[in-house]
Amino acid sequence: MAGIDEAGRGPWAGPVVAAAVCILPDFLRQEEHGVFEGLTDSKKLSAARRDHFFEVLTTCGAVRCGIGRAEADEIDSINILQATHLAMRRAFDALRPAPDFALVDGNRLPPLPCAALAVTGGDGKSLSIAAASILAKVTRDRLLQEADERYPGYGFARHKGYGTAGHSAALRKLGPSPFHRMTFRPVRECLERNAR
Numbered sequence: 001m002a003g004i005d006e007a008g009r010g011p012w013a014g015p016v017v018a019a020a021v022c023i024l025p026d027f028l029r030q031e032e033h034g035v036f037e038g039l040t041d042s043k044k045l046s047a048a049r050r051d052h053f054f055e056v057l058t059t060c061g062a063v064r065c066g067i068g069r070a071e072a073d074e075i076d077s078i079n080i081l082q083a084t085h086l087a088m089r090r091a092f093d094a095l096r097p098a099p100d101f102a103l104v105d106g107n108r109l110p111p112l113p114c115a116a117l118a119v120t121g122g123d124g125k126s127l128s129i130a131a132a133s134i135l136a137k138v139t140r141d142r143l144l145q146e147a148d149e150r151y152p153g154y155g156f157a158r159h160k161g162y163g164t165a166g167h168s169a170a171l172r173k174l175g176p177s178p179f180h181r182m183t184f185r186p187v188r189e190c191l192e193r194n195a196r
Contacts, residue, residue, distance in 0.1 A: 003128025
């Protein structure tokens, strides 16, 4: 069984990133209060704890991980919901062997080649979805730190592409970067102002 979650649906810039995680059942049965103790929804963890669990998940032999992403231009082309589902499918497809069943955080299912169940608030109910939320969040945060170096002045390392006052001010001053989602209202409005 895989748990699937995403990070980055709401930001004005960067990709949406999804992760799919399978934790082997035999390992879970033996794992009472071991390496996964405290693993929960990424939003409830500090950056240091997320980084810790990212390393645990990506180096533990009893865990299989897949990462998928949809870039800003894909989001602009097909909309954020479809791009999120595309990233989830790419994450699922990166798992080997493919799981027989998937738990997906949220209330809508992406097209998957197996049986699946949507779980609202799943990152707080399922260990595999919580693990996927951490992998997706840490992967996306690291991509935004790289973008901060490529596109200085926007503050991507601080706000991770979300709509903050600082991000809005940078957009007004610099205009959108190639990393921005051009169809998102604040970015689109900035483009329209610059075109006048």
